[in-house]
Amino acid sequence: MHQFIKQKALLLGFDACGIAKADELKEDAEFMQSWLDKGHHGEMGYLGRNFEKRTDPRKLVPGCKSIVVVILNYFPDTLQHPEAPQIGKYAYSQVDYHHVLKAKLNELEILICNEYGPDSVNSIHQHSFVDSAPVLERRWAERAGLGWIGKHTQLIHPGLGSYFFIGTIMLNKEMEYDAPIRPRCGGCTRCIDACPTNALVNGSLEARRCISYLTIENKNEIPAEFHSLLSNRALGCDICADVCPWNKKWATPHQHSELRYNPAILAWNANDWNQLSEAGFNTFFKHSAIKRAGYKKLIANLEVIMANK
Ligand code: B12
Ligand code: SF4
Ligand code: SF4
Secondary structure (H helix, E strand, C coil), X not given: CHHHHHHHHHHCCXXXXXEEECCCCHHHHHHHHXXXXXXXXXXXXXXXXXXXXXXXXXXXXXXXXXXXXXXXXXXXXXXXXXXXXXXXHXXXXXXXXXXXXXXXXXHHXXXXXXXXXXXXXXXXXXXXXXXXXXXXXXXXHHHCCCCEECCCXXXXXXXXXXXXXXXXXXXXXCCCCCXXXXXXXXCCCHHHHHCCCCCEECCEECHHHCHHHHHHHCXXXXXXXXXXXXXXXXXXXXXXXXXXXXXXXXXXXXXXXXXXXXXXXXXXXXXXXXXXXXXXXXXXXXXXXXXXXXXXXXHHHHHHHHHHC
């Protein structure tokens, strides 16, 4: 079963697949509780909800025994002009990555059900909502042998770097599992040193200081202390990933036609972005991950970065 699933995942176009035993994440639960207690999640109140389910997948999906973890490379072959308001690479595609992953996970689920019977998969739909399900995706990817959580808190795959999305399927069958690999950051601190807002503290992320949080998730005004630190980042942030030697060496452009670029992202200059109307936003970014931030948020971010210029 282990080999069948991994082989099919690769055939469907995922860049890697690993399988972990479903278990309680006791240490992560302790860490996460103290992270939440310190308020490091900011306005992302949903991270505190369903705590028991988030830290034990068997409570999320009763009967779950194994977690299949897949990753999908999103590293682009072309980057925005550096003078243009910068958008996180995760949002370059025309279609929101959640939909792309979900569709591919559904295909994998069908293949598993056809081979092993429909009772082997539990609520796949729940878990193919990549970010929204209470699943600690990076930890499961680590347990499934796909890499380690770097000091920038993202999962690094030793042959791909960290520019990829993670998806999971919960199964109610036991099988052979992949062995985790040891962290390979060593003494490197490039991500910590490069982070303009000092958001990476003691091996974890103070989300309220992270530009990605400030430009996407935080719906209030961005505190003035961060304005100049945003530089020209309009939505999301890749600084800590860009400086990582594992990305410099291993990140290679993806080949996924489903993640084809939104032409606006690569073509637009600062003027184009600043003239964007709400109707234009709804047209150009109709299916995009940028839609999640919303028009008002994007415009507010653009105002901050224009003032920086
Ligand atoms: C909330 C969230 C955010 C928040 C908070 C990020 C964060 N680091 O938690 C914000 C908005 C800032 C964010 C930003 C980004 N995100 Co995000 N995000 C998530 C989400 C929805 C939940 C993450 C979460 O649970 N955080 C909670 C905290 C507590 O997690 P943590 O700090 O890593 O700690 C965990 C472990 O590392 C461990 N741990 C940490 N320290 C210690 C210490 C000890 C002693 C112990 C025992 C354990 C421990 O315990 C914790 C629980 O497992 C996941 C999807 C998902 N469902 O998992 C995507 C996800 C992590 N994001 C993703 C991406 C792509 C991004 C961005 C790159 C987007 C961008 N370009 O702007 C940035 C990267 C910023 C960064 N440096 O991490 C990808 C990451 C892929 C990868 N290779 O790892 C994910 C997995 C989405 C996906 N399905 O692909 N994100
Ligand atoms: S995404 Fe940007 S702001 Fe957030 S930790 Fe990384 S470098 Fe810092
Ligand atoms: S930049 Fe260095 S410390 Fe940070 S994640 Fe990459 S290897 Fe680890």
